[in-house]
Amino acid sequence: MEIIKLINALPGCVSQGVIWGIMAIGVYITYRILDVADLTVDGSIATGGAVATVLLMAGVNPWIALIVAFVVGMLTGLATGIFHTFMGIPAILAGILTQLSLYSVNLAILGKANLPLNATKLELLISQRNVRALSLDNPLIVLAIVTAGVIALLYLFFGTELGCSLRATGANNAMARAQGINTNTNKVLGLMLSNGLVALSGALLCQYQGFTDVGMGRGAIVIGLAAVIIGEVLFSKIFNNFALKLLAVSIGAVIYFVVIQVVLWLGLDTDFLKMLQALVVAVFLAIPYWKGKYFNKKTGKGA
């Protein structure tokens, strides 16, 4: 348990956290703004990776690959949205159905279960090899730019008439409809936006780790939720602005990966990692419930 090993691992944790932070911002849109738990993400993050991998191997400009991955991710959200609104399937189940079918889709895109991306031969935006580089090659530069761009665009979007109507849809369906808002269209739109971001994150992740695996999204929703909740628990008191709330999600993802690293460094067998992830999220989800049930009798409901 040398501390130096942990310190050495930290830059990688931060980069990974920022990548997953983009995914978690997507989860925030569905889970917090639209108030639906969307499980499409376990599939769409790999879809983003698969699309980007194939494009990068064909020599496509990596920024274009990111945009295409985003658009394809939106289509996966569209599928879930249609299952949910048009076919009346509960949101969770709709997400599971899409996630399952995406496994086949991802295999079809990749051609096999796993494809490597060679950072020396291909033009990639980021690579794990440069996590400790003190130059523009450091993945954090690109990641910071992408994250800032995503947050800025979302901040602008949710300030528009359409964005406000999306927030109203999540906040109060009945009210939204009474104000003439097509709540079904908005749910589909929110799911598309969310999964677009998740796929974008997958497109960055495959470059960073140097490969895409059809199973790379397993349990992604849990990491996304963990980031959202950690961000809220730590920053909800100080961050009121919407852009800062999204930033909190990103920081939440970084903290999550640092904590996991510390736990591994303390000697946890990696086989138990997924279980640990699930338990951490379970406990964080339980905190507001416990608070309301046992400590909050007098103050009543919060906003």
Place this chain on the structure above:
Amino acid sequence: MANTMLHINHIAKTFNPGTITEKKALLDVELTLNEGDFVTVIGGNGAGKSTMLNAVAGVFPVDSGKIEIGGVDVTHLPEYKRAKYLGRVFQDPMTGTAATMNIEENMALAMRRGQPRGLKWGIRPMEREMYREQLRTLGLGLEDRMQSKVGLLSGGQRQALTLLMATLKTPKLLLLDEHTAALDPKTAAKVLELTEKIVAEQKLTAMMVTHNMKDAIAIGNRLIMMNAGRIVVDVSGERKKNLTRAEVMGLFEKAAGEELDGDRLLLS
């Protein structure tokens, strides 16, 4: 003769048809409201009052019949499209506003009722001044709290805000479903007073469900009573003005053909 604002043309609605929970909520409802009519709706629990208002609002499709608002056939329009014509305030103060959004955002949403929503700013600076003026008329001090989340407001404040939002863009028809029932008597009186003021100022056509007989008689120019999915009493004009409680009870008994069960009617 005044223009017809609402025509409910023999509508019927059965919930859960063909199951053991089947409920014929509306049997055959026929009602015409003229422009400027302010109708109070009374009737026992389960009489079909909310169902009638919800049918007009398009919360669910009706089984038969037709609904026209301001001459437009809305029978097959979804709820969000009918919203263009309607202002609505609900019994539960939670229903009419978005708790996690602030006061001005809620008002901006209401201001755009019935309009396409695109990528223009959700709220423009010049709107704010207008909202502030409007809020001032409520006399609740909300004009100084426009950035507060609506979830922090009291039930009465929320109902007053919902009423304001429902009429911010003048609706063809205002639907009020026991909108003061969840409030304490003093607040209820205040919201009711506000309702009368807004309806008079904007010359609105309105339907207000209430369980308060005194209010039902005192407010509006017309009173209808529902029983078992039908409108059984319809009084307007001079006769409505001079109605008494006892008379209403008598009318009900005659129309419904049964003894009035005070508990079930819950009229005070």
